[in-house]
Amino acid sequence: MSTHPSPPSPSPSSGVATTDGPSVRIGALAPLTRPGWTEAGHHLLAGLELAVREVNESGGIAGRPLELVVRDTAADPRKAVEAVDELAQLGVAALAGEYHSVVARAAATRADALGLPFLCSSAVLDALTERPTERIARLAPEQSRGWQVYADFLLGAGHSRIAVAAQPSVYWESGARILREHLAPRGGTVVELDMSALDPAALCDELVDSGATVLLLLVGHPEPAVSIVTSIRRDRRLTGITIGAPAGQPEFTEWATLLGDDGTAIPFLRYLPERLSPLGARVETALREQLAGAPSFVAFEGYDTIVVLADLLRSHGVDRARTAEPWSRTVEPWSRIGVEGTRGPIQFSRTPGISVWQWAKAPIQVVDRDPAEPDRFRILRTG
Incomplete structure (x- = not known):
């Protein structure tokens, strides 16, 4: 289920959930209007939404449905910061997405200041945050690599x-x-x-x-x-x-x-492997139908983002207020992630010179x- 930019408050719009109880909200950032690269934004969102549907069809997060609350960044760092503030007030458990590096950097900096976990899907700029942080992780390979x-x-x-x-x-x-x-x-x-x-x-x-x-x-x-x-x-x-x-x-x-x-x-x-895994091949078929065309690598990044966040929320809890304290005591929840993504096994580690947790083996x-x-x-x- 997902909520798109225009409504003032979130409401389900997709997915067949087998879950009940209050939803677990994830804030999703993507460039959906110009001057953003809008096709990238829509592919990113398609991957996020497909994975949310599948999470919900398999029981959600501890029996609660997962819900996307989508905000359009339009490639504007200021809009991204405003969106992060709004999403934090709405009580999202984590942030996901963004394609443009400069926008993602602004969002990551603000999310870190608010104590809000953020898994960056696509942006590659090495200096995603100005200082090392435990709360931010990234799926895309760093730009230098x-x-x-x-x-x-x-x-x-x-x-x-x-x-x-x-x-x-x-x-x-x-x-x-x-x-x-x-x-x-x-x-x-x-x-x-x-x-x-x-x-x-x-x-x-x-x-x-x-x-x-x-x-x-x-x-x-x-x-x-x-x-x-x-x-x-x-x-x-x-x-x-x-x-x-x-x-x-x-x-x-x-x-x-x-x-x-x-x-x-x-x-x-x-950022794709030479051959997709069986999971990747299945997701490619579903994304092709959803997009009415071939999915870009950005759509796979979106799907993998939700796979990772679902694992994080299941293991670390969905109440951000309750989990903020363990995070600050360097429990390092990103280091405990070990999931199968569409493009290979995903684990996070510290990379020299990179301030966030990084999937070091992202394919190029x-x-x-x-x-x-x-x-x-x-x-x-x-x-």
């Missing part, structure tokens, strides 16, 4: 001079720094092109002069990413250049719809859309 895999892919493909078209953002700046620091000792260089000062045509001119063999899109979706790709594909001077999108813009059907063949052969990061792929069959993804590297 994923983007280093991507950098190794570029080197292996013969690219040593890499240009990045970047917009001002903590997330994009972090990505550029990770690439620069990982590539430099291995003979690679990064040329940064500031998209706050360039339009796509001017970017093409700069790219020709840069000597780079690949351009990485560290920009928003659909714009200016779509316009940049279109301009490069139409510029005869740049026929041989590779376009890359480590943040994953080509994962979503909107990308293929807007760009067609121009959107193929653009490598990006996604570099993939692209096949030019011969744009709806098919080719796996180019795993890590």
Whole structure:
């Protein structure tokens, strides 16, 4: 069951529950309107809702139904903080979700200050909170790990001079720094092109002069990413250049719809194993029906988020006021998680340099859309 953004108070809207008693509420954050990546938000929510239905069909949490209370962040950190405050007042037992890293960081910081557990589904920014915390955990791989895999892919493909078209953002700046620091000792260089000062045509001119063999899109979706790709594909001077999108813009059907063949052969990061487990295959079938199309990796992240939180709530209790004290005494409930997710066994540990509990073995792929069959993804590297 779930509650969507418009009602002033939560009410069930989906799921066939075999449970009774007061519901256990989980606050869900997702970008469901622009300028957020709305397709990612809807896939995230689809995974969350499917898992909630299945939890309820199997008896809920100690006989009580699980309920999502959904709030739209619209990729706005301020809205996310306001949503966390509202959800805390509504008495949610935990928070889940969010796709955008800068938004998730704002939500995580506020949740930690309020003593509210938060399992971040998709955001990857290493510094999810400013200080180490026991209350926050993350399913997606940290940005430094994923983007280093991507950098190794570029080197292996013969690219040593890499240009990045970047917009001002903590997330994009972090990505550029990770690439620069990982590539430099291995003979690679990064040329940064500031998209706050360039339009796509001017970017093409700069790219020709840069000597780079690949351009990485560290920009928003659909714009200016779509316009940049279109301009490069139409510029005869740049026929041989590779376009890359480590943040994953080509994962979503909107990308293929807007760009067609121009959107193929653009490598990006996604977080799926080479083969789904039997659970993952079953969930993929259910998500495909729910979404009327192929689920993205973000939908699997949403499903796994509820699997983890259900295990946490069953073992640690659903009364946040009662559980806050054990949490502060470093009982470390995240370390006790051991569940089977759609993409493999999930356990959390402390990763050096990461302030939150991290699923250290989250799968990583570099993939692209096949030019011969744009709806098919080719796996180019795993890590």
